[in-house]
Amino acid sequence: EAQVTQNPRYLITVTGKKLTVTCSQNMNHEYMSWYRQDPGLGLRQIYYSMNVEVTDKGDVPEGYKVSRKEKRNFPLILESPSPNQTSLYFCASSLWGGRTEAFFGQGTRLTVV
C-alpha cells in the first residue's frame, strides 16, 4: 500500500530537549516536505526536499532542521523545541512537487511544555 508514515503520532516534550520526527514514503517520490498546521493559519510549509541531499526552506523554517540522506526518508529535527512549536505536523511526498498531488502522513501532534 502506498503510504507516508510518520512517527511518533503524539509527543509531549519539554523546552530545549532535542527531538526528531521521522517520515518515510514507499512511493519512490522525488519531492518531500514538512508542514505544520495551526488553527486559523492552515497548513504552512516548513522545509522541502526535491531530491536526495537537496533541501530548502519553506515559509516557516525557524527552529527546524531536516535532512535527506535517502530518497524514502525525510526526518524533521527540532534541536531546541520551544512552546511556540506546539502544533500538528504533517509530512508529505509527491512525484514532482507542485505539479502532482501530494500524499500526506497521518500527522504528529507535538506539545512542548
Add this chain to the structure above:
Amino acid sequence: EDQVTQSPEALRLQEGESSSLNCSYTVSGLRGLFWYRQDPGKGPEFLFTLYSAGEEKEKERLKATLTKKESFLHITAPKPEDSATYLCAVSLTGGGNKLTFGTGTQLKVEL
C-alpha cells in the same frame, strides 16, 4: 503577496442539500489548484487537481471547477460521511514546487 482564501469557514447542511465551497486566489502564474479532504486527526487526502480555467473534474458527489480567479467545490446531495474539512491549495510557476494552502471550509452534513 500570494493568497488563497476559502469561504465559508464553516458550513452546515442537511443531508441532500446541495451547496458549493469557494476557493479564491490572488497569485501570479498558477501552475495547479488542488482540493483535499481532511478528517479530524488525519492527514489531508487528495481529491482533485485543476490546471486551467474552464476545467472541471468529478468524483461521486463532488465536482470541482476552475476559473481564472477562483475554484468551486460543488457538493450534490451530500451525505453525513461527506462531513470533513475541505482544503484548497495552489502551486505557482516559479514557486519552487510549494503548495500554498487556504485555511479550509469545515463541512458538517446532518441527517
